[in-house]
Amino acid sequence: MNPLHLHNALQNDWSRRTFLKRSFAGLGGIALTQFAEAKSDASLPMIQQQGGLHFPAKAKRVIHLCMAGGPSHLESFDPKTELTKLNGQPFPESFTKGQQLAQLQGSKLIARGSFTGFKKYGKAGIEISDLFPYIGGIADDICVIRSMVTEQINHDPAHAFMNSGSILKGRPSMGSWLLYGLGSDTQNLPGYIVMISRGGFPDQPISSRQWSAGFLPSRFQGVQFQSKGDAVHYVGSPQGVCQSTQRQVIEEVQRLNGMLRDHHYDPEIDTRIAQYEMAFRMQSSIPELTDMKGEPQHILDMYGVKQPGDGSFASNCLLARRMLERGVRFVQLYHRGWDQHSNIESVMPQSAKLTDQASAALVKDLKQRGMLEDTLVIWGGEFGRTPMGQGTGRDHHIKAFSIWMAGAGIKPGHIHGTTDELGYAAVEDTVHVRDLHATLLNRFGIDHERFTKKFQGLDYRLTGVEPSKVVKRILA
Numbered sequence: 001m002n003p004l005h006l007h008n009a010l011q012n013d014w015s016r017r018t019f020l021k022r023s024f025a026g027l028g029g030i031a032l033t034q035f036a037e038a039k040s041d042a043s044l045p046m047i048q049q050q051g052g053l054h055f056p057a058k059a060k061r062v063i064h065l066c067m068a069g070g071p072s073h074l075e076s077f078d079p080k081t082e083l084t085k086l087n088g089q090p091f092p093e094s095f096t097k098g099q100q101l102a103q104l105q106g107s108k109l110i111a112r113g114s115f116t117g118f119k120k121y122g123k124a125g126i127e128i129s130d131l132f133p134y135i136g137g138i139a140d141d142i143c144v145i146r147s148m149v150t151e152q153i154n155h156d157p158a159h160a161f162m163n164s165g166s167i168l169k170g171r172p173s174m175g176s177w178l179l180y181g182l183g184s185d186t187q188n189l190p191g192y193i194v195m196i197s198r199g200g201f202p203d204q205p206i207s208s209r210q211w212s213a214g215f216l217p218s219r220f221q222g223v224q225f226q227s228k229g230d231a232v233h234y235v236g237s238p239q240g241v242c243q244s245t246q247r248q249v250i251e252e253v254q255r256l257n258g259m260l261r262d263h264h265y266d267p268e269i270d271t272r273i274a275q276y277e278m279a280f281r282m283q284s285s286i287p288e289l290t291d292m293k294g295e296p297q298h299i300l301d302m303y304g305v306k307q308p309g310d311g312s313f314a315s316n317c318l319l320a321r322r323m324l325e326r327g328v329r330f331v332q333l334y335h336r337g338w339d340q341h342s343n344i345e346s347v348m349p350q351s352a353k354l355t356d357q358a359s360a361a362l363v364k365d366l367k368q369r370g371m372l373e374d375t376l377v378i379w380g381g382e383f384g385r386t387p388m389g390q391g392t393g394r395d396h397h398i399k400a401f402s403i404w405m406a407g408a409g410i411k412p413g414h415i416h417g418t419t420d421e422l423g424y425a426a427v428e429d430t431v432h433v434r435d436l437h438a439t440l441l442n443r444f445g446i447d448h449e450r451f452t453k454k455f456q457g458l459d460y461r462l463t464g465v466e467p468s469k470v471v472k473r474i475l476a
Helices: 003-012 016-040 081-085 155-164 174-182 243-263 267-290 297-303 313-325 344-368 433-443
Strands: 061-068 118-121 126-129 142-149 192-198 330-336 375-380 384-390 393-397 401-406 414-416 426-428 453-455 458-460
Touching: 061 155, 061 174, 061 313, 061 344, 126 142, 142 426, 142 433, 155 174, 174 192, 174 330, 174 433, 192 313, 267 313, 297 313, 297 344, 313 330, 313 344, 330 344, 344 375, 375 433, 384 401
Parallel strands: 061 330, 061 375, 142 414, 192 330
Antiparallel strands: 118 126, 142 401, 375 401, 384 393, 453 458
């Protein structure tokens, strides 16, 4: 063929097949460059990679006291005298018409007044239920939010929404987002730890997806510690294996992992390397963490701990404080037993008794150690309960529930938001779960709109794409 004709043919040959054939190496090079850049600073927390915090941080760590099952706001932090007056009468249809209900959908709705009284506590006179006298005792240290709302009316998706802002599997939890952004302040313990306690009656299970890292590298996921017995199974060396021998094995495994990482960039290889080292260090750090013999008796009494490591919420709270002291970034304590569809007058006091004293003690203990000022404490469930009765209990409710927060620049002795006169819906200063997430990140110096992770071509963030805001009126 004439060379000129060949040249013209090549110039005009822009078919898809030819493009892919000729450009695959170039695209691969671009991808390789991106992988190399990511690999070069993969050990740095993402916020540091992006140039540092967006503004000064108030918090260094979080403890999230998760009352799993949805405690009734009407018997805890949101008194409603009008509902009590309406007790036993038909619930006004004007409140519920066209609204989403759970198991009460299509039922005859009867108003159910609170079975407990309320008292005013602290300088601000915050009204708190008689079921929570210890939390009443720290009223001047907490901010009660009475206007929380969520979007999910069943437990597992509601927990997922509270943790990740989404009900879709594979989304990172807020604890994982914080680790991804800021890293951990400890090399001897996981940066994100979860523990679970329960009452003495049937309750809802807690799925491990609630502390998943989702599409983030798995080294950022939460690690569940056992509440009773050994906090971590098989943490000691096998019988007949000394630490020096084990160290040699780990070093050889790490060498092999390092060779693999040099040839194939994969965040999970870094995770594997880090976790081998972490597991080795935990052989000494875990026994030291869980040995509470040095805790004074008055501290044990303040928390209500009868036997350290007995699986109780009180023991978990004390252990959580020890975790925070040792640099753990995010601790979640789930207490199961708040799903009170029936017998609420007998079972809710039990749940409150198991959690009230220790919750308050944790705040007092952090305060007296000078840690409350940079520790964010969050107490609450995944949703609330209906002001309408369901037999001898209350059904799930998403339009209003209460939580409280403390520390890290949260305004103390403060009430935020209100619900209507019957406690059915938030009507003033409403706080969506995504607003809670935005506020949490704000306390760590992170702008929730600028904190993203690219996944499958999209820039994801904890607060999603829906409108969300920092709740500035609760900030001191």
